[in-house]
Amino acid sequence: MIGRHKHCIALADYSREELLQVLDLAVSMKEVLRRPIKKVPSLRGKSIINLFFEASTRTRSSFEIAAKVLSADALNWTSSNSSVTKGETLVDTVRNLEAMRPDVIVIRHQSGGAPKLVAESVGCAVVSAGDGAHEHPSQGLLDAFTIREKLGSLEGKVVTIVGDISHSRVARSNVHCLPKLGAKVRFCAPPTMMPAGAAELGAPLFYDLREAVDGADAVMMLRIQHERIGDPLIPNTREYSRYWGLNAKKAAEWLKPSCVILHPGPINRGVELSPDVADGGRSVILDQVQNGVAVRMAILYLLAGGAAGEGVGAEGRA
């Protein structure tokens, strides 16, 4: 259990204490990753299914490694098809998987709300690895972990998220997570990439990158999906890059010296980030990747019946 939660689906539902429970445990998990023998028996005998309906290498590998370091058995189930084309419904698929007695199902799905539907259909714990434009809770947690690690604290820190906010589950998980930990979030995007009602999410909105990053302690650049171009959300990547991309010159002139740069990956080099910034001294992008494993270890540990959650997998069977 993470606080009151049997599942990890939406950080919007998590309290400050519940977020901190994961982040604080992830500190110890990161220590495990730095040992010469990266294996602890915490989840021995537990099994975890990674059910991915959307392509993902990084997140799926991260969950898989997290499971293996904790000695859990991980199975990857990938389907590029939605339930409609596949001929088997999502509910049927997960009920079949559940019959194989996993302790946790990790799901990524192109439809917002799919992990909730899965959680209502099975008895085991469900972790969302991203659903549509809804949330990507483990990403939100690893971003918070990374910023806290780099800046020492999140209290009073300003985090600017730049890019396609409207399609971004990462932005949503961050805006539901960071403010509860004391940080202030700003959104910066072309107006076509700002979601409806964004002003009511609690983050000030900027169209101008320079204003948006002024005084920021961390800047998170989101990936521009190529299918959005001509959607018609933006005319082309060249114009996007000119007005909303970050290069070394802008970074040097506009950012505080201590400001760090995050990116959930994969990067479009030359679009939202120029290579010299992506690989430069402010970039904490590879730290995010490493911290992702630690955060996911913490989530799996808490939900798969680590000390605080004995017997979680059998509770509340529908």
Place this chain on the structure above:
Amino acid sequence: MSETIFIEGGRVIDPANGVDGVRTVVLRDGVVAEVGERVERPGDARVFDARGKWVTPGFIDLHCHLREPGQEYKETVATGARAAAAGGFTSVVAMPNTKPVNDNTSVTELMLARAAAAGAARVYPAGCISKGQNGEELAEFGELKTAGCVALTDDGKPVMSAALMRRALEYARAFKLPLAVHEEDLALVGKGVMHEGLTSTRLGLKGIPGAAEDVMVLRDLALAELTGGRLHIQHVSTRGAVRAIRDARKRGLQVTAEVTPHHLALVDEDVAGAGYDTDFKMNPPLRSADDVKACREGLADGTLDAVATDHAPHSAVEKDLEFDVAANGIIGLETAFAVCLGVARTGAFTENRLIEALTIGPARAFGLPGGTLAKGAPADVAVLDPALEWSYDPAAGFSKSRNSPWKSKRLVGRCTHAFVGAKLVHGEK
């Protein structure tokens, strides 16, 4: 045999005739024989005690999906007509998006034959505007009318071609048929699955802006003005649409409109409250609180003529899915009265106005018989218990489907008896 039915002691609400008070309603030979304060009762009359209840003209639903032919596992004409009667509806207009679609007389005739055999609510088929509902060629309006269609619609789909819509409005004039239109600009809808706003952003679901409806309503009002055609706007859901219709009527345009119980009672935030429950997914989607307020005002001031259910049965096969891919639509015939009564009791509109929008309002919009208790009118009557509290269990209802956002909810107000042509089609004898 000519049995005489006396419905006694109830509050008769008959807005068509300005009646609201305790009266006795007498039905004989299929028609309303008399409505009076003191009527002498012959010894052989069948008596229904309606004390504490409301007695109204049978409700008329301008918009329901009976799924037959083609999707009988969701609903049939018989089960739909029976569900209608249970909800107080004595006449329903059946949408043509069956399989095959009702763009030809054989489908119309099949629906009418099934309805006659069912012996529940009267069923009036609506025919297609375009052949195959493809939005390309006109369907045979004349043939459809002769076979029994009372309106034309491509419901479920907008007529995206303004040129086709113009010709349809013109051509339908020859047959005095209203064109009932489902208004959404598909390019603006895109892959949207719920109302665009803070809630869609929070849920990460693609949004449908209210403007998708507004622009099509404005287009068709302009075309109605150009052609003099009879336009009826289906399931109005936005403030912009209500305002456009109100303005058009002020200019003297012959346009009518309907609103559903769910667009009067529920808002987009309810999708979040229900945790992506696909029984809150329909088209048009549940809108903002401000849109709901505008729809209530539109019903109150008469801009919206009718409450129509858009009863849209679906099975678990179409609904037990991700929100993105689940089918649009909810059933509504058996809950419409209670849901709307609940809204009326918030002060949004009067009880009298509600009954008007369920009876004479829709009757006039499509030129249908009924909706009135005038002497000689069809003996279609609903008896309603406005205080009856009940828990709605779709599985125990008459519809074959269960896709309702009001499942397991407490409702107040329910039809106890329905008569069609002086025949009891719902309720205890």
